[in-house]
Amino acid sequence: MGRNAQLIRQWAILKQIETNRWTTILDMAGQHVVSTKTIRRDLAALMEAGFPLYDERYDGKVYWRLNEEYKGLPLASLSLSETAALYFSKKLVVNLAAPPFSNDIASAFKKIESALPERNIQFLDSLDAMISVRADAPKDLDHSKNTIRILMEAIGEEVRVKMQYYSVxxxxxxxxxxxxxxxxxxxxxxxxxxxxxxxxxxRTFAVERIESIEKTRDEFEKPPDFSVESYLESAFGVVKEDPFDVEIIFNKDIAEYVRSRVWHPSQVVREIGGGRITMKMHVGGEFELGSWVLSFGPSATVVSPERLRRRVEAELGRALENYRTEVTVAPRKSKKVDSKKAAAAGARRS
Incomplete structure (x- = not known):
């Protein structure tokens, strides 16, 4: 198994010792289905990383424990402004929290709040009311918690997965x-x-469209030089395709909004008169790029490449057809009520 599997196991061991002061090496080996020799190496690695673990003999057994004075995060060394910044960031972090980290994140922020004086908390709460975070149409991942858990385990253990996936x-x-x-x-x-x-x-897969999933016993080795950031360097979104040169004109009504954001690292924006701008990019992901252009309606015009221009034109044509065709909604049929039965029911209620 890879380094990720070791780290996940070592973190689980640390939490196990933290929550149960009566933990032996044999207990940990049984819990994680590894040898006692492996557990000893994990404990040594945790201590080398700075976690104050120690063993204590009691009634003929040796138990492993975490120093009770250890606080993990040295909150005392943080300034008030640094602690306040962490406190404010909870809105962003909790907003992005996904299993299996959501419970730990909530617990961590409770500890951060406990490090602040009550008066500071009241003051920060009053400022907190001025700041809101709204996710950009987040997907509902509640039904995917088990899928995410299995994927996290498989990524950490570097084992293959079989899944059934719905392709849009x-x-x-x-x-x-x-x-x-x-x-x-x-x-x-x-x-x-x-x-x-x-x-x-x-390939890229949307987690919510994974309908069933199971780990196999087959191990794999991820290329040591793989990183998502490098893989998606030229992509407009999350789908990698060969990059191509793009030029788009944005009208005056939307120019400032577009210019104020970094949509892709390769973008070059230039004024072309009348309040309009042109944006050039070297980017891949035709579907995502086309959807982005369409979101600006008549305020964006693709100059090149021709295939993207034709794609957007065709989508606008189909949208126009939707409005040229009269839409009628069939009225709901009202249920016929038998007057004799209704009268009898009313008599029973009275």
């Missing part, structure tokens, strides 16, 4: 055997980057 592109369910590399939170959704065994290619 083909409108069909497909079964894949994959090497899960990494999860990524992007614009309100959680995405999986994995090598598909059948195609020997890395």
């Amino acid at each position: 592109h083909s409108q069909q369910k497909k079964t894949y055997t994959i090497d899960p590399y990494r999860l990524m939170y992007f614009r309100g959704g959680l995405y999986l980057f994995a090598r598909v065994e059948e195609y020997n290619q890395i």
Whole structure:
């Protein structure tokens, strides 16, 4: 198993010792299904990382414990402004929290709040009322908690996964055997980057569209130089495609909004008169790029490439057809009420 599996196990061991002061090496070996020799190496690695673990003999057994004075995060060394910044950041962090970290995040912020004087808390609460965080149309991942848990385990243990996935592109369910590399939170959704065994290619999967999933016993080795950031360097969103040159004109009414944001690292913006701007990018992901352009309606015009221009034109044409066709909604049929039965029911109630 890879380094990730060791780290996950060592973190679980630390939590096990922290919550149960009567933990032996044999207990830990049984809990994590490894040898006692492996547990000893894990304990040594944790102590080398600075966690104050120690063993204590009682009634003929040796128990492992965490120094009770250890606070983990040295809150005392933080300034008030640093602690306040952490306190304010909880709105962002909790907003992005996903299993299996949500409970730990809530617990961590309670400890941060406990490090502040009551008067400071009251003051920060009054400022807190001035700041709100609203997620950008987040996906509902409540039903995917078990899927996320299995994926986290498989990524950490570096074992293959079999899953049934609903493809929006083909409108069909497909079964894949994959090497899960990494999860990524992007614009309100959680995405999986994995090598598909059948195609020997890395693909992107939306977690909420995974309908069933199971770990296998087959191990894989992730390329040591793989990173999602490098993989998506030229992508406009989360789908990697060969990059191409793009030019888009934005009208005056939307120019300032577009200019004020970094949509892609390669973007170059230039004034072209009349309050309009042109944006050039070298980017991949035609579907995502087209959807982005369409979101600006008549205020954005694709100059190049021609295939993207034609794609946006076709989508606008289909949208126009929706409004040229009269939409009628059939009225709901009212239920016929038998007057004799209704009268009898009324008599019974009275």
